Amino acid sequence: MKTIALIAHDRKKESMLAFARQHQELLSKHTLLATATTGRLIKENIGLPITTYLSGPLGGDLQIGSRIASQEVDMVIFLRDPLTAQPHEPDINALLRVCDVHNVPVATNESCGHLLLSTIGE
Numbered sequence: 001m002k003t004i005a006l007i008a009h010d011r012k013k014e015s016m017l018a019f020a021r022q023h024q025e026l027l028s029k030h031t032l033l034a035t036a037t038t039g040r041l042i043k044e045n046i047g048l049p050i051t052t053y054l055s056g057p058l059g060g061d062l063q064i065g066s067r068i069a070s071q072e073v074d075m076v077i078f079l080r081d082p083l084t085a086q087p088h089e090p091d092i093n094a095l096l097r098v099c100d101v102h103n104v105p106v107a108t109n110e111s112c113g114h115l116l117l118s119t120i121g122e
Contacts, residue, residue: 002074002120003031005064007056007095008038009086012079019079019110020046023117030120033067035060061091065098075120076106077113 004027008016020027020042032050034042039052054060067073076099086092099106107113 001030003033003067003072005033005067005073005076005078006038006042006050007035007061007064007076008079009056009081009084010037011081011084013038013041015110016079017041017045019077019113020048023114024048026117026120033064033073035064056091057086057088059091061088061095065091065095068095068098068102068104071102073104075116076104077116078106078108079110079113080108 006016006020016038024046027048032042032048033039034050034052036052036055036058039050042048042050053063064073064076068076076095078095080092096106098104105116107116
């Protein structure tokens with residue numbers, strides 16, 4: 001069983017829901033983490049069990065980053081909005097950096113997310 005973090009910027013929430021719905025069977029076999037709104041939407045709309053942290057701008061990215069640094073996360077799927085400035089950009093950069101430091105694979109778009117999930121099979 002893997003621990004997978006799911007994060008999505010506001011303009012990518014619908015894409016994350018479609019992504020999670022498409023991979024629902026696979027994701028249901030793993031431990032899921034998410035920032036607050038993303039996790040709530042996944043719980044309410046898809047019914048997957050998911051541990052939620054604070055909203056990204058309130059520190060949720062950093063909370064998940066601490067789990068990565070503690071070697072408690074196996075992969076991150078972070079659907080980023082590259083066209084909108086984020087007020088918590090330093091936190092986002094810190095999350096991506098901690099993934100690199102601890103050699104945790106991170107997908108920042110749907111195509112890479114599909115590829116990443118394909119590595120863990122059914």
